[in-house]
Amino acid sequence: MPERSPRLKVSIEGRVTVVELIDKKILDEMSISQIGEQVNALVARSDSPAMVVDFSNVGNMSSSALGMLITLHKRIREKNGQLALCCIQPGIYEVFAITRLNEIFRICSTRQEAIESLN
Amino acid sequence: MRPGDLARLAEKMVIPSDLEAARGLQQQVLQRVRRLGYNDGCAFAIRLALEEALCNAIKHGNGMDRRKVVEVDCDIDADRAVLTVTDQGRGFDPASVPDPTADENLEKPTGRGIMLMRAFMDEVRFTERGNQVRMLKLNR
Numbered sequence: 001m002p003e004r005s006p007r008l009k010v011s012i013e014g015r016v017t018v019v020e021l022i023d024k025k026i027l028d029e030m031s032i033s034q035i036g037e038q039v040n041a042l043v044a045r046s047d048s049p050a051m052v053v054d055f056s057n058v059g060n061m062s063s064s065a066l067g068m069l070i071t072l073h074k075r076i077r078e079k080n081g082q083l084a085l086c087c088i089q090p091g092i093y094e095v096f097a098i099t100r101l102n103e104i105f106r107i108c109s110t111r112q113e114a115i116e117s118l119n
Numbered sequence: 120m121r122p123g124d125l126a127r128l129a130e131k132m133v134i135p136s137d138l139e140a141a142r143g144l145q146q147q148v149l150q151r152v153r154r155l156g157y158n159d160g161c162a163f164a165i166r167l168a169l170e171e172a173l174c175n176a177i178k179h180g181n182g183m184d185r186r187k188v189v190e191v192d193c194d195i196d197a198d199r200a201v202l203t204v205t206d207q208g209r210g211f212d213p214a215s216v217p218d219p220t221a222d223e224n225l226e227k228p229t230g231r232g233i234m235l236m237r238a239f240m241d242e243v244r245f246t247e248r249g250n251q252v253r254m255l256k257l258n259r
Contacts, residue, residue: 060163062170063235067228074226091163098238099231100220 007035010042013052016115017042020054036068040075049081052114056087061095073105082106086114126155127196133188136181136206141173141189148193148202155197157258164239165200168254171232172204180206180250203253210249 009020019039023031043049053069069085076083084106088096096102108114128151134140148169152162173189181187192203217224219231237243242255 060166060170062167062174063229063231064174066231070226070228091160095167095235099234100225104225 007031008038013115014119016050016052016118017046018052018054018111018115020056021058023057032062032064032068036071039068039072043072043075043079043081046081047079049076049079049083050118051076051081052084052086052111052118054087054111054114055085055089055092056111058092059089061092066095066099066101069105070101082118084108084114084117086111127194128155129194130192132191132193134191135185136177136183136187136189137185138174138177141170141177144191145169145173148191148195151193151195152200155195155258157200157256161200161256161258165202165256168236168240168243168256169202169204171236172202172252172254175232175252176204176206176208176250179211180208182208198258200256200258201253203251205251208250210246212249213245 007021007023009022011018011020019042021035039051039053043051051072053072073083086108087110088107093102093107096105096107106114106117108117132144132147134144145166149162149166152165157165169191173191176189177183181189187207190205192201192205194201213233216233217230219225219227219234224230233243236252236254239256240254241257242253244253245251
C-alpha cells in the first residue's frame, strides 16, 4: 500500500487553528477525501472551531475540493464556529468566483488577515 | 515555423475506472501540453476540465466499476487541444444537472463539474447519449 504523505500542516494561533495545505497537487479527487477526514477531525475536537485554511501551496482545484470545503464550512457553522480561507492564487480564486462560492466563504488575502477576522 | 508546429499528440488512452489511473493520465496529458507551449492559464484550464470529466466518467458514468474503462482521445497541437472522454455507462442528460450557481444550490457539495468544464474550456459538447464529452481549448 503506498505511503500516505502528509497533506496538512496544522498550527495554532491563539484560538485559531491554521491548516496549511502543503502539496501543490493535493486538491485532486484522490487526495480530497483524505484531507476532508483530517480537517473534519480537527473540527470535531473543538466546541466552537475557528479555522483558517491557507491555500498558499495550492496550484490546482476541482469541484470535489469545493465540495469538501462546503461540507467543512457547514460542520463548522453547526458548531457556531468560523472558517476563513486565505492566500488563494488568482487562478484558483477564479474557480470560487465562477461558482459564486466567493459569496459563501470568507476569503482573505493573507493569513494574518484571516486570523484577525476570526478573533 | 515555431518548434511546436512540429509536434502533435494524437493518441487514445484507456484506463480502468480508478482515480489513481486517472491521475496518471492527467499528468501525461499535462506534460505534453506544457511541451507544446501552452501557457499556465491554458494548462490550468485543461487540467481542471480533464479532472472533472474523468471523475464524472469514473464515478457517475462507470459507477467506480474497475471492470469498466474510460477512453480518452487526445488530439493536441500547438494551437488547440481536443480531449474526448468516453465512459461505458448508460449516459445522462447534461441539461438535467441543476444550476449550481442558483441561490438554492450554492451550498450543495456537488454538481459543479460540468459548469467548470464549460467555464474553462472553449467548447464542451456531449453526445446525445451523454457518455462522451468532447472538450476544446485554444492556445491563446
